[in-house]
Amino acid sequence: MAFKVQRTYTSKRHRKHAITPSSPISTLSSSPPPATSRKRPLQDADDAPAKRLKKDTRKPQEKQKTLTQLHFCIDQSTLRQCPKCDLSYTKGAPEDESLHRAHCTRVQRDMEWGREEEREASKVRVDEVANNVVLKNGQKGRIICIRGTVGGKIGAKLSTVLKIVNTALSSPPMESKVLQMSKAYLFLLPAGSGTSNKERIVGCVLAQRISSAMAIVSPDAATSTGDLGHIDTSLFCHPERLPTALGIARIFVAKSIRRQGIASQLLSTAARTFIEGCELDARKGQVAFTQTTGEGLALMRRWGGDGMRIYEE
Secondary structure: OOOOOOOOOOOHHHOOOOOOOOOOOOOOOOOOOOOOOOOOOHHHHHHOOOOOOOOOOOOOOOOOOOOOOOOOOOOOOOEEEOOOOOOEEEOOOHHHHHHHHHHHHHHHHHOEEOHHHHHHHOOOOEEEEEEEEEOOOOOEEEEEEEEOOOOHHHHHHHHHHHHHHHHHHOOOOOOHHHHOOEEEEEEEEEOOOOOOOOEEEEEEEEEEEOOEEEEEEOHHHHOOOOOOEEEEOOEEEEEEEEEOOEEEEEEEEOHHHOOOOHHHHHHHHHHHHOEOOEOOOHHHOOEEEOOOOHHHHHHHHHHHHHHOEEOOO
């Protein structure tokens, strides 16, 4: 039995034609096709949102203050006395050091008497009450008298001098009504070489008109006499008010020129010229002092003797 062979392929010339499969291609696939990686463009990377940073909840540390090491110096006192202005102050106390700087500057700058002051003195009533006053060290000076009511530059100068004196003596400022009845006596010494026209104010006495004062009792009589007024630890007085014409409200001498007789010269000149034509005598009880310091009390007894008196300012 002969079999008929059927050709199922074409010749080479017919292979260019697409062969249609006998069954349709299934769209289902057992595994997905591999994903192809695509690089992100540069602009897309720049536009990408930044990663959110974690918020720092810690408190910021405060800046540490600079500390100053303090030392206790028990064997050394903090109280100082300036050799230029003679003011005692507490070292390390801001208020005391500020007061000392201002006072020391005024002493070195404003305790001068020059051509400008001399020119202004000729316009107002500034009297030269003593000339060629010889001190114990041989220096010669002069004493001028300024009324408390003077104005202008001389009045400003006097106000500055009295402020320096009050600071040095720890005294309150003078009231205007008291200054109207007062005279200031200034002791002037040549400053520097003899050719200089500048002078230094080295002493000041402020004298005022008063009506009464209290007599001072000697320390020996104070123990046996009753009903005495206690002014100081070593000063007693009778409470009775006695008529007195002149009161010494302030007395000051620069420390660098003390113990040369300046205070005694100023007091004697004030007692002689305060009331025109009437010289006062402290030993007769005609001159009184305000409450003075220890050095002022010694000067008062040495100059006025037992006739000295005390009055309330």
